[in-house]
Amino acid sequence: MPVALSAPFADTRAADLTWTLDAPELPALLARTRVLAGYRVELRVLGASHQVVLADGGERLLTETVACLPDLRGDLPRRARHAPAGLDSYEFTSRVSTLGPLAFAERVERVRAAVDGDPRGVVAAFPGAPQAITALLPEAAPRAGVRWRTWHAYPQTQELVVTATACERPTCAAGTADTPIPERTRERRAR
Numbered sequence: 001m002p003v004a005l006s007a008p009f010a011d012t013r014a015a016d017l018t019w020t021l022d023a024p025e026l027p028a029l030l031a032r033t034r035v036l037a038g039y040r041v042e043l044r045v046l047g048a049s050h051q052v053v054l055a056d057g058g059e060r061l062l063t064e065t066v067a068c069l070p071d072l073r074g075d076l077p078r079r080a081r082h083a084p085a086g087l088d089s090y091e092f093t094s095r096v097s098t099l100g101p102l103a104f105a106e107r108v109e110r111v112r113a114a115v116d117g118d119p120r121g122v123v124a125a126f127p128g129a130p131q132a133i134t135a136l137l138p139e140a141a142p143r144a145g146v147r148w149r150t151w152h153a154y155p156q157t158q159e160l161v162v163t164a165t166a167c168e169r170p171t172c173a174a175g176t177a178d179t180p181i182p183e184r185t186r187e188r189r190a191r
Contacts, residue, residue, distance in 0.1 A: 037140040
């Protein structure tokens with residue numbers, strides 16, 4: 001079941017979102033921690049956005065933020081690559097879809113059902129706006145890595161923002177990955 005947040009939905013849109021690995025941890029409306037492939041993955045739901053904090057043991061490797069940040073103009077890249085300390089690679093992709101009312105409602109319900117049905121996932125719903133959700137779903141990845149997908153639904157503009165992130169551990173640390181779920185199976189459920 002989606003977690004009902006007490007904070008009201010903020011009227012924002014995809015063009016207001018910024019991606020960064022440099023933001024400090026921001027106040028979270030909801031935070032859940034999962035352990036996957038030897039990583040500690042903290043899923044943080046912010047106002048109309050998210051942060052994912054990735055740590056290996058006690059060492060923080062990165063804090064991915066997709067949010068409306070004060071004093072920063074919206075700039076959500078379609079693709080970004082980086083090699084933070086402690087990781088061989090980090091790759092981020094995003095897609096913004098503007099849908100008609102019926103298609104938007106159907107996609108939001110499919111995302112809600114798919115992520116809510118997975119014990120690793122988090123779905124947060126905003127009061128007064130049942131289609132305004134933020135969902136995060138992490139999983140172990142091949143080659144001793146971890147990946148996650150996020151969905152941000154903005155009903156006032158009928159935009160659905162989907163992000164996908166993949167991180168790989170240095171090859172010398174391979175062998176600690178959990179069994180991954182095939183990406184194509186989960187995509188069918190979440191579309």
